[in-house]
Amino acid sequence: MDNIFIPGTPKTPEVSFLVDARSLSLSGRSIPENSIEFYASLIAWTDTLCSSEGVVEVNINLEYFNTSSSKCLMDLLKRIESSNVEAQVNWYYEEDDEDMLEAGEDYDAIIDLPFRLIITGR
Amino acid sequence: MIFSYRGVFKEQTSTHILNWIEGYLNSNSTVTRSEAKKIFKVAVELIQNLIHHASSSDSSFVFSKSDSENRFSLSSTNLVDTVQSDELVAALCAIKSISDDELRLLKKSVMENENRSEHGGGGMGLLELAKLSNGNIESELLPAHQDKFLFCLSVHLNPNQA
Numbered sequence: 001m002d003n004i005f006i007p008g009t010p011k012t013p014e015v016s017f018l019v020d021a022r023s024l025s026l027s028g029r030s031i032p033e034n035s036i037e038f039y040a041s042l043i044a045w046t047d048t049l050c051s052s053e054g055v056v057e058v059n060i061n062l063e064y065f066n067t068s069s070s071k072c073l074m075d076l077l078k079r080i081e082s083s084n085v086e087a088q089v090n091w092y093y094e095e096d097d098e099d100m101l102e103a104g105e106d107y108d109a110i111i112d113l114p115f116r117l118i119i120t121g122r
Numbered sequence: 123m124i125f126s127y128r129g130v131f132k133e134q135t136s137t138h139i140l141n142w143i144e145g146y147l148n149s150n151s152t153v154t155r156s157e158a159k160k161i162f163k164v165a166v167e168l169i170q171n172l173i174h175h176a177s178s179s180d181s182s183f184v185f186s187k188s189d190s191e192n193r194f195s196l197s198s199t200n201l202v203d204t205v206q207s208d209e210l211v212a213a214l215c216a217i218k219s220i221s222d223d224e225l226r227l228l229k230k231s232v233m234e235n236e237n238r239s240e241h242g243g244g245g246m247g248l249l250e251l252a253k254l255s256n257g258n259i260e261s262e263l264l265p266a267h268q269d270k271f272l273f274c275l276s277v278h279l280n281p282n283q284a
Contacts, residue, residue, distance in 0.1 A: 010137070031140075031166050033133050033173055064159060066166050067246035074233055096156045099163075099254070106230050 001048055004041070012038055013062060017045055024049075024076075025059040030069040039072035046076055050083035058113075061092035061120065062100070070103070077111045089115045123189075128182040131172040139169060143185055152192070157281040160254050161194050164277050167247050168198040176200035180272070197276040207263050207271045210248075214261050217252045225253055251277050 001019050008014035008028035016025040024046060032038045049056065058080065065073065080087050089111070091104035101117065108115035125146075127139060143165050147158040165185065172181050181200040188195070202210065217225065229249045252259050258278040263271045 010141070031170075033136065033170055064163060064166070066163075066170060067250050068170075070233060070246065094156070096154070097159065098156070099160065102226070106226070106233065110230060110234050 001045075004045055015042065017042065017049075019049065021057070022049060022054050023057040023059065025061070026073075027059075027061040029063045030065040030073075032066075032069070035066070035068035035072045039069070039076065043072070043076050043079060046079050047083075050080055050085045054085065056080060056085050056087040058087060058089045059092070060089070060104075063094075065103075074107070074110070077107060077113065081111050081113050087113050089113050090118055091115055092118045092120045095119050095121070124184065124186040126182065126184045128179075130179050131169065131176060131181055131183070133173065136169045136173055139183065139185075140165060150187075153281055157279075161196070161279055161281075164196050164251060164254050164279065167251055168196055168275065168277065171247055172198055172200055175202075175206075180266070192281065194279045194281070195276055196279075197274060199272055199274045201266055201270045202263075202273045204269050204271070207273060210261065210273060211263065213248055214259070217248055218257065218259070222253070222256065225249060225257075229253060251275075255279050 003019055004015055004017040006012070006015040011029065011031050011033075013026045013028040013030045017023070024042075030038075058077070060073070077089065089107075091107065093100035093104055104115065104117045108117070123146075125139075125142065127135070129135070140162070144158075144162060147153055147161060150158075153161070169183055172183060178201050182198070184195075184197045186195050187193070217228075220228065229246065232246050232249060248259075255277045258280075260276045260278075262274045264274065266272045
């Protein structure tokens, strides 16, 4: 199993999924036209990581995401939730971005994983 | 100020239009960053909806700013068939009749739902547009040709009242 690093683009997030650190980080923006295609390999990687023991850390620090990405993020978090691993989700949002804060609160309400909602500067 | 595009919507089209909108919003000192993000997100949803659901060159997207009302309006137009038009009218009627809190709950339940469209969505686009605009969303169906209608969807945002 290899690390995944994908540089960010104007439509897709920077992806840094690290095996040894057991961390999954997404940052930037996630507005691809076809989110399923973009997230498929990330979800498969997550399944493999969650098949081994150890705490998993998820860092989501997105500026924007489209509705199809929001469903893919939900799928990714649900895969972690349904595995037996311990996990921590860190959800970052800019101070005045109420929409991103609300989105974090909504995921927190739906997914049974510990969430930290963390304010960031721009 | 008005920006308008009519034609076929593809990934490249979306990139160009979104780049232009982002540049315009960044250079507009009267719009805060959080307001600009809201407006940009509306543009993303409307344009990507056209990419996924509109195949003809009769589709259009309009972005406008009224200085007198300090209001941004974003509109999309595309051809739909009778079945789609009925579904859209029903969905919009339902969305317009509920409160902000109910809208958030509905969005949560759709997020949780495992149904996905071919591109990953699944009925969240209209809910998101209604939420971003505080329900300031309008639609119109105009008879086009044969059994087709032109579906016109407009979303209005008043940054200072957001």
